[in-house]
Structures are given as structure tokens and as C-alpha cells.
Amino acid sequence: ASADSGGPTIFDKIIAKEIPSSIVYEDEKVLAFRDINPQAPVHVLVIPKFRNGLTQLSKAEPKHTEILGHLLHAAKVVAEKEGIMDRFRVVINNGPGACQSVYHLHLHVLGGRQMKWPPG
Ligand code: 5GP
Numbered sequence: 001a002s003a004d005s006g007g008p009t010i011f012d013k014i015i016a017k018e019i020p021s022s023i024v025y026e027d028e029k030v031l032a033f034r035d036i037n038p039q040a041p042v043h044v045l046v047i048p049k050f051r052n053g054l055t056q057l058s059k060a061e062p063k064h065t066e067i068l069g070h071l072l073h074a075a076k077v078v079a080e081k082e083g084i085m086d087r088f089r090v091v092i093n094n095g096p097g098a099c100q101s102v103y104h105l106h107l108h109v110l111g112g113r114q115m116k117w118p119p120g
Pocket of ligand 1: 038
């Protein structure tokens with residue numbers, strides 16, 4: 001996982017629907033789609049449609065609080081739709097040391113199996 005370049009990412013093409021994805025939920029602000037390399041039976045990514053500087057959570061500023069809340073709410077909607085409401089995990093990897101590989105903020109919604117703690 002390389003560091004944040006601030007440049008475009010693969011998620012721009014997913015948002016533009018230039019490359020296909022399996023969409024689970026979408027509204028005017030966020031897109032939720034299945035991870036191409038799932039780490040659990042349910043593994044959905046929730047991303048802002050407008051990155052607005054949010055390459056990673058450590059770039060968050062007060063202007064981002066509304067979209068950050070919207071993303072978390074969308075994660076709950078995804079868990080509900082996927083039938084994992086009582087047993088899901090939401091993860092944000094921030095930076096190379098946390099295995100972030102795509103520099104467009106995203107929440108991982110994971111479930112459908114017993115989740116381990118600590119995650120490693
Ligand atoms: P990160 O490691 O940055 O937290 O998570 C990035 C995630 O994006 C990874 O889990 C990876 O499998 C997923 N991913 C990368 N490229 C694509 C893609 O083209 N389509 C989909 N659906 N997921 C992708």
C-alpha cells in the first residue's frame with residue numbers, strides 16, 4: 001500500500017460507472033458496492049461520491065462532518081439490507097501502516113461470519 005498521492009483512484013471510475021461494480025446502496029452523496037476481494041461473506045465498501053479532499057480519515061476537517069455522518073448511516077443501511085444488523089463490523093484503514101490501498105475515503109462493512117477481535 002503506497003501513500004496518499006492526492007490523485008484520482010479506481011473509485012472515481014466506479015462512481016462514474018466506467019468500470020462495473022456490484023452496487024448495494026446508492027444515494028446522492030454515497031455509493032456502496034461489494035469489495036472485489038471480499039474478506040467476509042458480506043464485504044461492502046461505502047464511499048463518498050465527492051471525495052473533497054477526503055483521501056483518508058486523517059484528512060478530515062470540520063467541513064467533512066456531514067458526509068462522515070452520512071457514510072456511517074449508510075453503513076448501517078447496508079448492514080440492514082445484507083441481513084447482518086446484529087453482527088457486523090465497520091473498518092476504516094488509514095495509511096500504509098494500516099493497509100490502506102485506495103486513497104479515496106471508504107468504510108468497509110464486514111459480516112456474515114464470526115468476526116475476530118483483535119482484528120490483527
Ligand atoms: P483499503 O485497503 O484501501 O482499505 O481497501 C481498498 C479495498 O478496495 C480493498 O479491499 C480492495 O479489495 C478494494 N478494491 C480495489 N479495487 C477495486 C475494484 O476495482 N472494485 C472493487 N469492487 N473493489 C476494489
